[in-house]
Amino acid sequence: MNELLKPVYLEEKLEEIRADGHQDYRSRSLPTWCPGCGYFSMAEGFTLALKKLGRSAEEVVVVSGIGCASRFPFFVNTYGFHTLHGRTLPVATGVKQANDALTVVAVGGDGDAFAIGGGHIPHAARRNVDITYLVFDNGIYGLTKGQTSPTSVLGFRTSTSPYENGDEPLNPLMMLLAYRASWVGQAYAGHPHHLADMIAEAIAHRGFSYLHILSPCVTFDKTTRTYRNLNMQVRDLPSGYDRTDLAAAMGEAMKVDHPALGVFYEESRPTLADVMDETARKAGLSPVPAGGE
């Protein structure tokens, strides 16, 4: 962790970055995020992860919804589909169903994922669609200029909660664990190299992988989820932590005041494509059932 907390000076690393080649995964469009936004770590982390995994740009599809985080596909040089608010996962499921060989990464913010799109999460998770879902959670609606989100903390003042937010925030990690996402992890935008490693691990996982990324909104949240606060709150998972223990993962996920970074849970079970293949096998063996034509 101490290693991760050390500041990184781009000037010193410029040559190293150029030589590395991961910048090839960036598009010519410059990100539209505010200076200091936690989402810049997404661009860096994602490209580093693709480089690490050696995926070619044309075999990767980034699917996003609507919101600040969802602008991401424009900033990378892969196939991309910037869809509708909340519909990231079903579109990504369709892309993957059409072509198993593609690496499909769904990206969105907390409003896109847990408010309008919350109904799709259980089904992508339980079907174990072999895609990766990166949710950049800043606890606020940024693109519409600062309203309360499902992960906004109690007492948070925004333009739609001028007398303080009174709605209990939902716990994304517990939600995803309860729905049996087969890989659940958490990272922090302030630790970009750890984030890059986590994205790479999430993509490499066979099945539905969910990575929760704590990310400050520097423009509309000056009080709660700030770099200053998060730097002090985040911690490692305890030593000897067993990532196959669902109950232990739930326990860690409940500790919201001091969010842990790392892989909470991992299991191996058949993916949607495996189920489809098995269905095709059974269909080939059984006689045509009667009815209809």
Add this chain to the structure above:
Amino acid sequence: MNGTDVQFAICGSAGDGTIAAGDILKRTMALMGYKVIAFDIYPAEIRGFGKCISRVRVTTEQAYSLKHQSDVLMSLNDAHAIPHVGEVRDFGAVIYDNAPIARLPEGGHVSAHIRPMQLPYGVSFRSISDRATGNARGRNIVALGYLAGLYGMPAEAFHQTIANKFATKPQAVTDANVRAFEAGYEAAIGTFKLDDVVMGSPLHRADGARAVMMTGNGAVVRGLMDAGIDCYFGYPITPATTIMERLAVEMPRRGGRMLQTEDEISAIAATIGAGYAGARSATATSGPGLALMAEMLGLGVMAEVPSVVIVSQRGGPSTGMPTKTEQSDLNMAVFGGAGDARRIVLAPTNVEGCYRCAGLAFELAEKFQTPVIVLLDLYLSNRYETVIPPKENPFEPKQATGPQGPVFRRFELTESGVSPRAVPGQAGGVHTITGLEHNELGRPSDQPDNHVAMSAKRYRKLEPATRYPGLTTIKRFGAAGKVDIGILGWGSTFGEILEAMFEAENEGISCSAMKVVMLSPLPVDELEAFFADCRVVLVPELNHEGQLATLVSGTLGRPVVRLPRATGAPMRVDEILAEVRRLAAETAAAAE
């Protein structure tokens, strides 16, 4: 019509086996080589006391719809059948159980409602079934046997259909049903036949081609399969569910993938996702599901992604009447959603059309890079017709995709409006698509000139669709040239329109009919020519306000006479005919 033309109506309560008896009857008639059109009406409840009617029209020559009068009514439940006695023609027959299970009140027997010119046949279905099989459950099959015996139909053909129907059940079930059928059949032998209903021999085609019986939804499935559907995503909703159920059986056998999604929004989202990734993908729903899909269809238009959406309409608005037919989603299919989002909408008028439209929808979706809606309604989805399957697969395989040139412009402003397309996995074609207005490269842009050019492109590219080869987008029937009355129609109602038009012609009324299959974009030139030829244009359709009438008269700026009917039942031939007669008298009076 020369030759055989007999319509049977079987009416009972849910659980009486009404639909099953009708099913055996229509399958046997098709097996024998007759042309069949059949439609069942059933309640939304699975059990209980809802009314079921199975109507089967059996002909030797092509028929286009059910008749408004039946030749034979068979009652399995008198309370439900009494309101339908009136639909039996003079010298037609009413067959009923003269010893029903329950004691009926005064006037509760169907026999008390039979008019003097209708011929009654009272038979004890229940006791015959009891004697033949040991219980009363076979009374529907007894009744069917009686009907077959009365009209001299060959019993062997029925035995075969009964065996097919119960193929998955133990042999004893088939045997009991055959015994029940035989007992009913024998009861009819020696009955003195009073009615004038005659079943002639079926005609056999010179080319030896065998017709198969299919529903509209069944034909949609065949069309999708023959066109090589890769992915299907759906959510159960009456009356579209049978499409998903059949694809669930067939797609895995051919390497396709069927996924039941969590709602209609995800069904269309995944359909568009798969379309983007290069698959032939489709979904099917009804009006309430289409309402949920509206936003995603807009994305399909904006991001120019091919997809196919089958919509089977039912009574609306809201949950409406799920098991009743209606044509009231035209507006939503053609216009639904945000912004200027023109898409292709096809409305087949018969079962064969369902097959063509479903298959060609994939071709259109790819060629024009847009969502294509195929609009059916419950009456067409569930209606059985005998059709001759095509000898060869009529559909084109998937179009090749791939980047062109060193800089790939996914939304290049071409003359036709159609741009080069690449799909994920193809080298050199990397691009991002979006629901935001975008430039030729697909990058977000809200520049005024760009929005004007891109909107024009999305409209321009669809114009040639109305002349797509192999697709009947609009067609005129009956007299060519100038006529007094033109009848314009769409969807399932067009069969009734044709029957009414032929009858009006026989009566000497100058008339002609036109069906519009492509509702968006509208084949405006053909419509203009039709309006120019007709003194009056009548538009019968199954909705409250006349949605096609509004669309066409608004587009052409011409007046129409509306005949909107939204009862939940199909349009009646005699209703259309009455309106045609009235208009013919009016135009004649005006001419004098």
